[in-house]
Amino acid sequence: MKDRRDPYVAAGFGREYPWLDLANSLEWNGYGELTDHLRNSTWLAQMLKHWDLAPEIPASVPFEKIVAFRELLRRLASKLHSGASLDARGLAALNLYLNVPVRLKLFQHQNGVRSELVPLHAGWPWILSRIAASFADMLALNRPDRLKYCPNEGCKWIFFDQTKANTRRWCNDRTCGNRERVRRARAKNKPPQRRLTSSS
Numbered sequence: 060m061k062d063r064r065d066p067y068v069a070a071g072f073g074r075e076y077p078w079l080d081l082a083n084s085l086e087w088n089g090y091g092e093l094t095d096h097l098r099n100s101t102w103l104a105q106m107l108k109h110w111d112l113a114p115e116i117p118a119s120v121p122f123e124k125i126v127a128f129r130e131l132l133r134r135l136a137s138k139l140h141s142g143a144s145l146d147a148r149g150l151a152a153l154n155l156y157l158n159v160p161v162r163l164k165l166f167q168h169q170n171g172v173r174s175e176l177v178p179l180h181a182g183w184p185w186i187l188s189r190i191a192a193s194f195a196d197m198l199a200l201n202r203p204d205r206l207k208y209c210p211n212e213g214c215k216w217i218f219f220d221q222t223k224a225n226t227r228r229w230c231n232d233r234t235c236g237n238r239e240r241v242r243r244a245r246a247k248n249k250p251p252q253r254r255l256t257s258s259s
Contacts, residue, residue: 073110076196077193078190078194079219081132090213091212112190132194159179161176163177207219211230218230
C-alpha cells in the first residue's frame with residue numbers, strides 16, 4: 060500500500076500508472092486554474108523516484124519532447140474514453156516511445172536470481188519508454204470502461220477506476236465530489252426568487 064504521507068501521493072499522484080501521472084501533470088485545481096508540474100523539478104524528481112524510473116533527474120531535460128508525449132497520452136486516453144479504439148497511427152506513435160535498445164541482465168535477489176530488461180543507454184528515452192509501457196499495460200487489460208475523467212469541468216483529472224464494481228466517479232471524493240455535493244445542496248436550499256409585478 061502506497062504511503063499517503065508521501066506528498067506526491069497525497070497530491071493524488073502515484074496511485075495507478077506512471078502514464079496517468081504524466082497526463083495529469085497538466086493539472087486544473089477544480090476551479091479551472093492550471094499548473095504545469097513538468098516545470099517543477101521537485102515534482103519531476105518525485106515522479107521518477109516514486110515509479111523507480113530513475114534515482115534522479117537525468118541531465119538535459121527534453122521538455123518539448125515530454126510535453127509532446129503528454130499530449131499524445133491525453134489524446135489517446137480521450138479516444139479510449141469516448142469508446143473508440145486506437146488506430147494504427149496512435150499505436151505507431153506509442154511504439155516510437157517504446158522503441159529503445161535493451162538487453163537482458165541477471166540480478167541476484169534474496170529469493171534467487173532474476174532476469175530484468177535494462178537499457179543500453181539510460182536516460183530520458185528509457186524513462187519515456189517505461190511510461191509508454193505502463194499505458195500498454197493498461198491497454199492489455201482491455202477495460203476502457205475503467206478509464207474515466209473527473210466530471211468536474213474545472214478539473215479534467217484522468218484516472219483508472221480500480222474499484223471492484225467500477226463505480227468510482229470523482230478524481231477525489233473529498234475535493235471534487237464534495238464540491239459537487241455542496242453545490243447541489245445550495246441549489247436545493249436556495250429560496251425561490253420572487254417575481255416583480257408592476258403596479259397599475
